[in-house]
Amino acid sequence: MRYLPQTNAARKEMMETIGISNVDELFCQVPDKAFIDGKANVPDHKGELEVERIMQSYADQNVDALTNRFFLGAGVYFHHVPASVDYIIQRSEFLTAYTPYQPEIAQGTLQYLFEFQTMIAQITGQEVANASLYDGATAMGEAALMAMRITRRDKVCYANEIHPQYVEVTETYLNNNDAKSYSAKEDPSNIEDDTACVIVQSPDFFGKPHAYDAWRKACDEKGALLVVVINEIVSLGLLPAPADADIVCGEAQSIGVAMSYGGPHLGFFACRQKYIRQMPGRVCGETIDADGKRGYVLTLSTREQHIRREKATSNICTNQGLCALAFTVHMALLGEDGFKDLARINHEKACQLADSVTSIDGISLANDTFFNEIAVKLPAGKSAPKLVQDLADQNIIAGYAANEDTLLIAVTEIATEGGMKALTEAIKGAL
Amino acid sequence: MSNIKYTEDHEWIKVDGDTAWIGITTYARHALGDLVYIELPETGRQIAKGDDFAVVESVKAASEIYTPVTGEIVEVNDNLQDNMDDLKEDIDTGWIVKVKMTDDSEASALMDKAAYDSFVEGLE
Amino acid sequence: MTNAAALNDNMDIDTMEIQDDTRGLHYDENLLYEKERCDRPGVDLPPPEGTPLRTGFEARGDIGLSQVSEPQVVRHFVRLSTKNYSIDSGFFPLGSCTMKHNPRINEKNARIAGFAHIHPMQPESTVQGALAVMHDLQGWLAELTGLPGVCLTPAAGAHGELAGVMTIARAHELQGNTHKKVMLVPDSAHGTNPATAAMCGFDIRVIPTKETGRVTVEAFKEALGDGNDVAGMMVTNPNTCGLFETDIAEIVDLLHDAGGYFYCDGANFNALVGKIRPGDFGVDVMHLNLHKTFSTPHGGGGPGSGPICVAESLRPYIPSPLVLKEGDTYRLERDGERETQCGRLKGFQGQFGMHVRALSYMLSHGADGLKQVSEDAVLNANYIQASLKDDFHAPFEGPMMHEALFTEKYQKEHGVTTLDIAKGLIEYGMHPMTVYFPLVVNGAMLIEPTETEGKDAIDRFIDVMKKLAADARNGDVEKFHNYPQSAPTKRLDEVTAARQPKLRWSEA
Secondary structure, eight states, X not given: OTTOOOOHHHHHHXXXXXXXXXXXXXXXTSOGGGBOSSSOSSOBOOOHHHHHHHHHHHHTTBOOTTTSEEXXXXXXXXXXOXXXXXXXXXXXXXXXXXXXXXXXXXXXXXXXXXXXXXXXXXXXXXXXXXXXXXXXXXXXXXXXXXXXXXXXXXXXXXXXXOOHHHHHHHHHHHHHTTOEEEEOXXXXXXXXXXXXXXXXXXXXXXSOOOOOXXXXXXXXXXXXXXXXXXXXXXXXXXXXXXXXXXXXXXXXXXXXXXXXXXXXXXXXXXXXXXXXXGOOSOXXXXXXXXXXXXXXXXXXXXXXXXXXXXXXXXXXXXXXXXXXXXXXXHHHHHHHHHHHHHHHHHHHHHHHHHHHHTTSTTOEESOSOOSSEEEEEOOTTOOHHHHHHHHHTXXXXXXXXXXXXXXXXXXXXXXXXXXXXXXXXXXXXXX | OTTEEEOTTSEEEEEETTEEEEEEOHHHHHHHOSXXXXXXXXXXXXXXXXXXXXXXXXXXXXXXXXXXXXXXXXXXXXXXXXXXXXXXXXXXXXXXXXXXXXXXXXXXXXXXXXXXXXXXXXXX | OOHHHHHHHHOOTTTOOOSSOOBTTBOOOXXXXXXXXXXXXXXXXXXXXXXXXXXXSOOOOOOOOOOOOHHHHHHHHHHHHTTBOOTTTSOOOBTTTOOOOOOXXXXXXXXXXXXXXXXTTSOGGGBHHHHHHHHHHHHHHHHHHTOOEEEOOOOSHHHHHHHHHHHHHHHHHHTTOTTOOEXXXXXXXOTHHHXXXXXXXXXXXXXXXXXXXXXXXXXXXXXHTTSTTEEEEEEESSOTXXXXXXXXXXXXXXXXHTTOEEEEEETTGGGTTTTBOGGGGTXXXXXXXXXXXXXXXXXXXXXXXXXXXXOGGGGGGSOSOOEEEETTEEEEOOTTSOTTOOOOOXXXXXXXXXXXXXXXXXXXXXXXXXXXXXXXXXXXXXXXXXXXXXXSBOOSOSOXXXXXXXXXXXXXXXXXXXXXXXXXXXXXXXXXXXXXOSTTXXXXXXXXXXXXXXXXXXXXXXXXXXXXXXXXXXTOHHXXXXXXXXXXXXOBOHHHHHHXXXXXXXXX
């Protein structure tokens, strides 16, 4: 009840003004059968201390990455977030603001969105970016739909090993639009005629970075758009930017956003300037106010559903504003040098771990090249799912069993030498 | 000016032989407010009476423009893209497309100036 | 010598040039990219060792990012924050958005390491507590809506709508109803409703509501026809005019008889929560906005969360994955376990951090508190409606639910529009109401005070609205057009922004 400021005296006074004697008179148009008899069948209100204890007791049943050995990635990465980031995003003015539809009193939100869009465009090597989407998987689905709108074609090509959940979500979107898809099995010559877009993930789901030139050339020959999907945005501090792509989208959770059991995360979406009117999601643009001073507004909003209704470019109306802020603050702190160093440190740790685990008899790397996630082939007859569960039982989150004999292990700046050694020993012991 | 006809969707058309010039009326222009973008069709496209062939956008609204006549788009006024303010009830600069009509009875069935004016009056 | 003294000694303060518009507590703040580049970043990382790369590529060249120190970064964002209006700073009556107080305990709980730092693909044995949170939240939402099937994955309201309409589409598909291609949508609906239905391949048939603000039985019957091609109906209830759909029970019976499903947009659930169960007035599927009714913060435009709740008959078709409980163990539905489901909508299990916050909120309020929430929300709105009825034109007969609705009709006679009123409210230190929505009335002003405002705050809003109405009557149009004067910026030129979109900074 602590969130309710209204007093009984005030309620009574207000009812007099309205001309009623009981609040139920205001609900007179609701069918009788819809009223709850008495109260809903859930517990009554609780004090803050009690709520905290209940929620803590749920949390205590989880094995968290902060206090345990942790090497799981597969599209979601455990990175260190500077303390200033959480401090900034918990400021009331950011946390409890609405979507900036009244720009005169929302310049704070709008300016950071403009900075966020600039950062995403720079990092992806693209001309423009939007103000974020729900997550990487929905961003890829939206990219496929956008390519279909631009090319007026309805066939989507998966070029290589793409995150399985991204594919599942994209398939859901395609099904709603009676569109088809196929896999090119890592060979650009498999691209079919009438393909709307070719989607390349880099690093792919097994951690291997990819070049884009052969795909670009094949796309140009078939009139298809090239879409590049990124799971781990930190990789772009070290790997070449997919500047030749038509659309670059993916997940930016790694910078500033906690894993939170899968959400909220931060989908990003960048493309060429000429496609902006086909781009899904909100965008912020620069303009001037009545005094000629620079300011920012949400723009190109006629693409959105509240105006276009059934002709909208997408049904998305929310971005992930606060997560975009966390990204922007974290990236501002990292800066050019810090971002690149962070990427380099991730890679160097992955190199160390690769050397360490491949020293175990019978273990080899599925790919010689990687960024911060390695695909480890287990010795013949050993099961990756079983290994993951065995180590989880010792509170070591060892990675992701990508298939029966392949374990994906992710290493970020958080991994210590001792931790990596412990993981190697534990794997050795469990095999 | 008797060869200018009007539609209930606030397009004007000028009939010149078998070619129709299509634009939007002053009433539509005011209703839309400041325009920011126009999505133009490509030439050669076949359109049937009632199809939408272009979209004009203001800051807060997007409206389709419908053709009152069937035929092929033979010319598009690309100049509008960068000069949005030219889009108005002006035959020389404000037309959006020229359509080669397949059935000129469609055009003659439309409202003339007087009929359109009273139609608009009825809206207010 | 202090700086101030130096200024006094050496400079004429009236003619000196200052680069920005900072005055008092009014900060001018440039872009990160325009700040002097610092030779080291705002984080201290151990230097890379320089081991040879095993990426297969050369290291990336210049990206063009800014580089500033930590104090500069913190100051930059704190200064930006001062240009924002928020619920924590004042009255925020944005209709259909439910801008209620966001309790900080929810934030604290979401940051417990056992919630914040767990990975969605961890073995289930290591995330039993997270699965229990989701399972228990499913239970609370089922109980409050009277709809037993709950899917938590949708990331926001519009995403929940997509999930709900896909569920209906899937049900018809598997029941062989391929002829059911039409979705009935009233003209007062949120724009997302027709957008979503179109995305799922339905044709839209509009039900006019202009006369009464409600869907009448006659208008519904007209739209339904023989009902053969009708897949369902999407109605917000309470609707976007702030009214309860009086004839809903009769309409839903007709719809169900025709084999259609009733999708209820739950944007306005705050008027019902804890008191009325939508499942009991015939709703088959409904999405909830956890960021509205259940107080997870709006965050300046997300992240939200939009679970859907469905009747038993639609349960087989909702998106995966659901959280299941077997004995004392929780688990996620496995791939292929429920062949009738309509697909996956989002990576992983939804916006889990929002689930934690919403459950915290529900535990805090409980059955008794939630019932009081809807009663106070509705009382507050009707108090505003009653208090302003002489100053502003009310288009429809009440009683209202949790929103008050007026139009600009009286003010327009004096040349003052809804937009002018909105900008006038800013001048008086308040966030405007929702303007020009719903579209079915001209110059709409939709006011949602929520239950977390007391009478004194509402009275001040009423006073300001009365003052603006009086100013309009006095015909001081020019003053209105110049509002706001005291906001961090004046009215912004949205036309230029849209004509020549500049969506990023770049070097001049």
